[in-house]
Every structure is written in C-alpha cells, then in structure tokens.
Amino acid sequence: MKYDPSAIEKKWQKRWLEEKTFAASTGSDKPKFYALVEFPYPSGQGLHVGHARPYTAMDVVARKKRMEGKNVLFPIGYDAFGLPTENYAIKNHIHPAKVTHDNIANFTNQLQMLGYSFDWDRVVNTTDPDYYKWTQWIFLQLYKHGLAYKTTMPVNWCTSCKCVLANEEVVEGVCERCGSPVIRKEKSQWMLKITEYAQRLIDDLDELDYIDRVKIQQKNWIGRSTGAEVDFPVTTGDSLTVFTTRCDTLFGATYMVVSPEHKLLEKWKDQIANWDEVTAYQAEAARKSDFERTELTADKEKTGVELQGVRAINPVNGKEIPIFISDYVLASYGTGAIMAVPAHDTRDWAFAKKFGCEIIEVVSGGEDVQKEAFTAKDDTGILVNSEFLNGLTVKEAIPAMTKWLEEKGIGREKVNYKLRDWVFSRQRYWGEPIPMVYCEKCGWQPISEDQLPLVLPEVESYEPTDDGESPLSKMTDWVTTTCPHCGGPARRETDTMPQWAGSSWYFLRYMDPDNHDALASKEALEYWSPVDWYNGGMEHTTLHLLYSRFWHKFLYDIGVVPTKEPYAKRTSHGMILGEGGEKMSKSRGNVINPNDVIAQYGADTMRTYIMFIGDFEKAAAWSDNAVKGCRRFLDRVWNLADQLTDSSDYTPANESAIHKAIKKVSDDIEALKFNTAIATLMALVNDFYANGCSKGDMRTLLLLLSPFAPHMAEELWESLGFNSDGMACQQAWPVYDESKTVASEVTLAVQVGGKLKTTIQVPVDSEQEAVLAAALADPKVAKLADGMELVKTILVKNKLVNLIFKPKA
C-alpha cells in the first residue's frame, strides 16, 4: 500500500483528541515534566512555519518524556490581546472579540493538523474574562504592595500606534511592533517597580539552566554598575549629586553637566542669568525624538548651555567649576547629573573641546590628554595630580577615594542599573482594563477584589484618539463610577494593560485552568512548578521572559507560588528564513504556509523537515528540495514495512547500529540536536535496506521515529500488529545496551608523524604492543618504517595510533 499521509494523519489526530491521549493529570505518582512553548498571538495570517519549529521541537521532547514514564504537561493557549487584532477590527468594523474567536479557531485547527500532543483541555485565552480576572488580581496585589504607581514622566510614544511603549519595546528609536518613530511625551502612566527586583533578577540567573546568551542578554539589559555618588556644593547654597564609576578621577573634574530635565534647574531659576537660553535648550531637547537622540551617538556633535551665575565647587580641591546643561546626560540614569572629567572620558572630552573647558590629566599612562581622552580602567594607568591618590593604580584608587568620600560624608558607594521601571499603561482598547478608580477626595483606589473581573465594555469605536487617551475614555457611563473608599463620584482608569501582562503568568494558569477561586490551586502549583523546559524566541529575552520572571518573583514573595523562578530551563530556537536566506515576508512573496506543506507532503514530513532543517539554535533557510528528501525518507520507512523478516529479534548485522541509534537519538533530543537525531534514523534505515530488516528492528525504529513522525509511527505500529498494549506513543522508550554498541573488532587509524596513512582492523581494546605489531605489519607502514627508528607511539584506544619515526643514526 502506498503511503498516503492525508488519510492516516486525520485518523490518528481524531483518536488522540477523542481518547485524550495527552491529558496531564495533576497529582499523578509518576514524576512530572512540564514542557512549555510560547503561546501564539492568534493573528489573522494564521500559523506560520516560524511557530512550527519550536512547537515541533517541544512536542518531540514531550512525546519522548511520556514514553520515558513522565507525567507530562504540554499545554497551549492564546495570547490574544493586542494591536493587530484591534487594528483589524477598526478597519473591518468587527468586534475584536469576534476576530479573536475566529482566529483562535483557525489556529487550533492548524495546530491539530500538525499532530501536536497538547493537552487540549487546558487551553487558556488571555482575553477571556475568567482568565484576565486573575491578571487584574495580580495587578491589584502589585498595587497593594507598593509595586504599582502612577506618575507623570516623559515616556516613549509611538506616533503610529498612538500609544506609550515600555523601554523594552523601543528598538533603535523606533516602535518594536510597527517600526514608526517614537517620540518623548509627558504622560501620566501606571508603572511597575521592576527595578526593585533588578538585583534578584541578576543573582538568580546563576541557579538556572538557561542558555548563556539569554543570561548574558538579560544581565546586560539590567545593566548593573557599581560606583559612587558624590555631592558637589553649589553657589546657590544647595548641592548637586552625581553618580560616577570613576571617582578616582575626581581631581580631574573640571565642570559639571545636568540633564535638561533636571529638577534643580527650576529651583535655581532666579539665579541663572541666562534663563531664556536654558529654557530654549530644554524645549529643543524635549522636541527631539528618541531616534534623533540615539542616532550616531558615538561622534555626535555635543550641544549644551552653560548656566550663568551658578557654579559648583569640586569638593576635593575647593575649585569653582562651571555647570552646563546638555542632552548627553540622561535624566533617567543615575542622578541625572555628572561630574565631567574630560581627560578620561571621551564624551566629556568632546564636550570640553567644543566649550573650551579645562582638561586636567589625573591618570598617566596614555597619550596626551589634550589630544585624546585616556579611558583605560586597568592597571596601566597611575594617578597623578591627585594629592593622596598619586601613585596608585586606577583599581587601587577607586576604593581609596570611595573610602575617603565616605569618611568626609560627601559621597558613598552606589549601585545603579540601566533597567527602568516598566511603563504599564496603554491607550488602547483591546487589553485588560486596569482595575483602578480615581476619586478627587481619596486619590487612586483599587477596585475591590470581589468586583473582578472588571470586564472590558463594548464601545462604539476602537479608534485610538489623537489626544492620547484610550478609546475607553469616551465611554462615559463606564468611566463614571463611585469611589470604592468613600462612595463619592469617581472615574475609572481608561488605559489598558500592555500585551505582556497576560503572558507574564499564563504558564501558571495551565496548571489549573478552570479554577474560580484562585489563579491556580495550591496543590496544582506545588505539583507542577516550576516549568521544567521552556523554549521560546530570543526576541522575548528582555521582554516577556524578564517580565514574567519579575511577576513570578513577586508572586513568590507574597506566598502565591512555591518557587522563586518560573522556568528551570530556557532554550531558544533560530528563525526560519525563506528560500535563499531572506526573511520571510509577504512583500518578498517567500512565505511558506504550513497548510500547503501538509497538503502536499503530510504533517509528518513537515515535522521531520522542520527538525532536520539545521542547527535548532541558528537561523535556517527553507528549501523545498530538502522537504522532498524528508518525504523520501518517510516513504522508505513505509515501504520497509512490506519486506520485513519475521523475527522479533534484531537482525545481527543491525544490532550494533540499533543500539547506537537509540543512544544517539535519546541524547540528541535532550541536547536540541534534532537534525542529527533524524540523520541517525536515516542512516539506520539505510542499514536496514542493506542488511534486511526484521520485525524487531522495525519495532524499535518506529518507537524512535514516533516523536518526529507520530502519525506514520502509529499507523505502522498498528498495521504490523505491535498494538496489543496500546499505541506507539504509549510504549516505553527503547533502552540501549552499551555492550551491544561495541563490535568485537574496530577500525583503527594509523598515523605516521601525525598524518593519516592507513587503517587497520584490530580486536576491541587492543593494547599498544598488539596495535604496534599490527600497524607495522601493514605494508604501507612497513615501507615508511624502513630505515627508520621508532621514537614514540601514541595510542588512543579503539581510535588511532600515531607512530613517530626518526632516521636511524
């Protein structure tokens, strides 16, 4: 019979669904294993091949773990709030809930067509009020613990989405989602104090099994740096505090710079002689978009204005120095002010040259500081012109100066982070309403927990407004409410939460998706936590992954979840590119639709190919021809079933290869080396064709193949009558016998002087003497040995022997 995937795939998908073959049971005695993939955003385009790669990979892992006797939780859901749906709804005048519902139906169908072993009874949907009730509940807990606050500050504003963005959502000055310019806008926003967790988010990475590039990227994003704060007296009578990592250079601080937004400026207003100039500069800085501010940062022309009539005093030498405002100093980092040491900082140097500030060398070891700043922080620099620090290296001078500052009470050690608090409001409709109410008398008040969920109301229009308010703000009867505290008139918050809210805790809901009394039961949380293996995209490293670690730590602190960290292991897959290596996009016309591949070759071919395509962690280009190769491989497996010998034992000629393949496939799946696991299976099938194949050979092959091509494996399993105790996916994973993987004889490479000359056959574990004799017996080696003296023999057991000769004296 010819292999016809369209018939058999539906048959097995139906059966798995009906029998709930992959349902996880909370509390089972079997060891648990929680495998997680990032749930999709159900876009109108449907599932694309970029989803298939991580989903197939974790499906392979989940299927193998079940066969190894684990109670596996492998869930799926939908991260359905968000802008594309809202924009589609606006354009087509359909309610976003309806759009979401239809897209989810389409996604579900597509996911089932690929044969994924998800537990379909645990599907979550972030837009379901029963789900976002708990998203809102977590927000209220954050608020009650002082980690959510509303403040007015300059925020990133996407000009196209008409919505604020978190720092993490701004990439190179443009909107991460739509690519439009991001400007700075003063707005009152809900913020989450992720900075309070900065240190723990760094420290706890050490205990986690995350791939290194994820850890490094998160650490860099959090950006811890240790330095000191130093107070500079100012002629106005108050003092200006700066943060520096180079307090050793304090004697070289010849001027100061504050950011245009610095709050002391307003206070000094009356003493600043050129106030007009200052306000003009402030206005100009505020107008600049993030893109303009970040563009060409390295050699950007420095701008600024000197404050006339206000000067600072360098506390180490009493010298009076000027103060400038300049946008090269950021308001949001450190204290928003710096001491400038032009001799040893390239930015200060560039500014000093332009504005004619004094450049004083305080660390020797570089070139002429009038020509170039000397910034080395290692032992190459020796302090000069610095009184009590003279002669010390930079490394020695920093702690010495810190100690001195602390003793004098004018400075202190200080740690700073680049990480900013999380801007949590969005001026859009399709998101979770923020469950807060504003009362003129009582201020911001949380709504009572028994009022949750605060359901998103129906509105006439979902259009974002040009005044920067959420569409909800136009819903007068919804907005108007009473204060939960005093009962007086009050207004609801009309901003909604960002898309990252629902995805920050969804993995907890899978553990107990229908719970009405808690986000999940204690019992379920205890049983399933933490996620054992989470695979997802690198693009989420400093967004979703960081956010969810933060929420989880908070939930741990308030006793809701039992573990400090949500995910024990994190891996990441590379992108799937179009044929030729270009990014897949509609405009290039190189988008591969999984449905087409399934229709033409079958889901098993799609799965096998997407795993075989290349190194899982690297980007890989689609190739139609290579898909055919995988189909050919499956055809060969299928056809093998017609020519089996009857023995239930392994064919002797195949035995060693089978045991090696079991080991290789098992190890490779754990190590994300799916491509070589399939290569091993292909080679094994080639062996079976060469040596003949018994029923026993086939049985093991089908088990090893079943995670990759589960439909075919089940069909052959059944037709060959192996199914007396269940489906292939319910069998025990094959075990290999180490002793069977070694043959009695091995091929040994023979090198002379490190160069391969020939190979010889020797018994396994042969010792040097025997190997040497065999090697010298080889005519080729004998010829090379003629007239030579053997000076050294290196034997790598069962691998190679290297003979070093020198001419006989």
Added chain:
RNA sequence: GCCGGUGUGAUGGAAUUGGUAGACGUGACGGACUCAAAAUCCGUUGGGCUAAUCCCCCGUGUGGGUUCGAGUCCCACCACCGGCACCA
C-alpha cells in the same frame, strides 16, 4: 564603541569536545527500469596530479603559535549576524 555569536564541499549542515574532516539530506553526473518521462533503485561526487576508485600533495575565513596530532586550544587580524548603545 561595548557585549555575544558565526565562518567547513555546488548547497543545508555533521564531526564522540584535541584523535580517520565532509555523517545525513539536497543538487549534479553515470547506470538500471521505461516507448518516453516522472517516480524508484544502484553507483560516483572537496581540490590538484593521474590511464587509475594506486600513489603523492593541498584543504575547515586570513596570518602566526602550542601539540605526536588543531575545524576544535592560544595570539593577531578580516568578514558577516544578533543584542545594547551619550548608562557617566
């Protein structure tokens, strides 16, 4: 600029982590089957030299080095990819 990664046949990629470079797949070439094509099956396929699938030489971005032995380790460079970017 800083941090991280990668560089291997025509091509996607292997290589037990210092031990026979090119597994497996694609493509190409030759053959079988066929009236023919497709499909399938068998063989060949890094380069040079050659009548030869004997020898020999070269070969993992470039140049050095360590080692009996280097794709793998060290130093310097080149190219590309990703992240961060005036973070004091």
